[in-house]
Amino acid sequence: MRLQSIYKSDINRDINGVIKVAQDDEQSIVQELSEYIITRELRRHFNTFLNHYERSLEQPTDKIGVWISGFFGSGKSHFLKMLSYLLANKTVGGKKAVQYFSDKFDDPMMFAQLENCVKVPTETILFNIDSKSPLTKDKTAILRVFAKVFYEHQGFYGNDLKVAKLEQFIAKSGKTEQFRECFERINGGTWEESRDSFAFFEDDIVEAMSEALDMSETASRNWFNGEEEIELSIEQLVKEIREYIDSKGRDYRLMFMIDEVGQYIGSDSDLMLNLQTIVEEIGTKCGGRVWVMVTSQEAIDSITKISGDDFSKIQGRFNTRLSLSSSSVDEVIKKRILAKTDTAEQVLSLQYEKNNQVLKNLFTFNNAVLDLKGYSGEGEFIETYPFVPYQFRLMQNVLAEIRKHGNSGKHLSGGERSMLSGFQEAAQAIQDRDEYALVPFYLFYDTVHTFLESSI
Structure with missing residues (x-):
């Protein structure tokens, strides 16, 4: 034979041998969902995560960090990606993501628990940190990545804070459509296509701002030429995230799902501190409605080269720790x-x-x-x-x-x-x-x- x-x-x-977080065409997602195997080990991890997550739906919590570790090829990116599909529960290939899992758990109670968790309206922001990272990797790099993906998620231009802040201001005034129409009429190209090279369109932007936002030309030009560097603090970003989820309703959830954090941080204690502070701030200000999940090659213990106190703080931020073995x-x-x-x-x-x-x-x-x-x-x-x-x-x-x-x-x-x-x-x-x-x-x-x- x-x-x-x-x-x-x-x-x-x-x-699809290697799961890439950025690969999100419908065909790949359908194959990933239908062929996903829940092994004995993964069943345990799903159980741990769902227990923690379900608790946060009933009462506010600041324990919103999930650290998924495992060696190369242990399936951690795949696990993260599955959680992102399930929690957002979008319709793929004609059925809801959670329906692909109806026969994957051998325990009906666990599937019922999953169904209960995905009922809550949830948006997930899934990304590989290396591909979103700024060119200069200083100690605020992780904060800048968070800001970038958060603004992009809302449809703003995350690569430049100045432009993102302008778009945010226009959106709050409820004049996004008006501004974009004015800009397109004046410039000929759409705002989305032109905003990455906005520095070349000073006159067009100033004119569109004056017309759509009722600003004087001087005020618009002053904004455009303002040299002040827009600084963003963790506190301010978390405040904006909080406002965003409040505007969506009381039950709404937002997930930051970040692949390969361990590799990105390496032995840089500044970056680790930056991540720790963001997770801490999100935990205290958002009461369990915003979660941060990360994957790392190493367990959290082996990645930190940081002395005693700081280390236990970081461990305290990531209460849910899942270690995938080979x-x-x-x-x-x-x-x-x-x-x-x-x-x-x-x-x-x-x-x-x-x-x-x-x-x-x-x-x-x-x-x-x-x-x-x-x-x-x-x-x-x-x-x-x-x-x-x-x-x-x-x-x-x-x-x-x-x-x-x-x-x-x-x-x-x-x-x-x-x-x-x-x-x-x-x-x-x-x-x-x-x-x-x-x-x-x-x-x-x-x-x-x-x-x-x-x-x-």
Whole structure:
């Protein structure tokens, strides 16, 4: 029997191996929601998060920080993205996001709890911090990122505070449409297209401001040429966030969901302090209606190089800490890629009966490291075939080391190969062989060599 025909789902289908936070076209979202696997470990994390979140719906709280950590490939960005789809509960592919999960939890109570949490009107702002970061990364960088995404979320121009503040002022006066129409009539181009190079359109903007906002030309020109740098304090930004959620109604929730914070902060204690103060301020001023969720390669303990007191403060801000381990990756690969048809299971069961002694001898190592092991029994053989259990662990270590040693490995968001695509490609490489074939470890080289640097 050819290996290509042993899998339940087509082994050559297109799988989104690396989850990118910015990838939000409908087709990708439908695939991510329908193929998302809730492993035993993830079930525990969903449970922890939903318990904390549900409590905040009933009574105000300042414990609004969620820190999701896990090694490369453990699925933390995917988990964050799923929470963002679920909490916002938008309609995708003709049904609500939460409906894709109706058969994913084995506990109906937990699904009911999820439904209860997503009833609340919620907006989520999901982004990768590196792509939104200002060019100069000083100690207020995280505050500037928060301001930028918050203004963009409202439709303002987040890249320049001066323009964003003008748009905010116009919106508060209720004259956004009027101003945009005036500008387009005078300039010929739309305001959205022109605002990123606003410095070149002084006359047009001044004229539009005078006409739409009833300002004198002198006042408009003074604003335009004002050299004063617009400074933004954490307190002021949080006040604006508070006003925004109040304007949306009492039950409304807003989520800041930030990918790869740990990598961005590195060992910079100023940035960590900046993040801590923002979360603290949001917690006290917004009473549990605005949450901050972040992902990080490292657990919160290993990222802070900060002395005693400050460290416990930061831990106190992120009360919900979820640590994703690598074990769930194996489970996801087995269910998404390696699930077998009934016929294949019978064939493999016979294979194992005939050859289990041979397999035991092949995969018994002298002085073995505990997690490098062969098949524990027939069930595991059927589940992992044509791979060997130790390859999951080993492959993860390889990818982690590549990231550590290569420059291009640090911020690979587009070119990297994940465990998922690695295993899929290795399985494709031997799909024409029969049921006596196993995947040799060197086949994984083909999946990673494209982003190895020559020095490595």
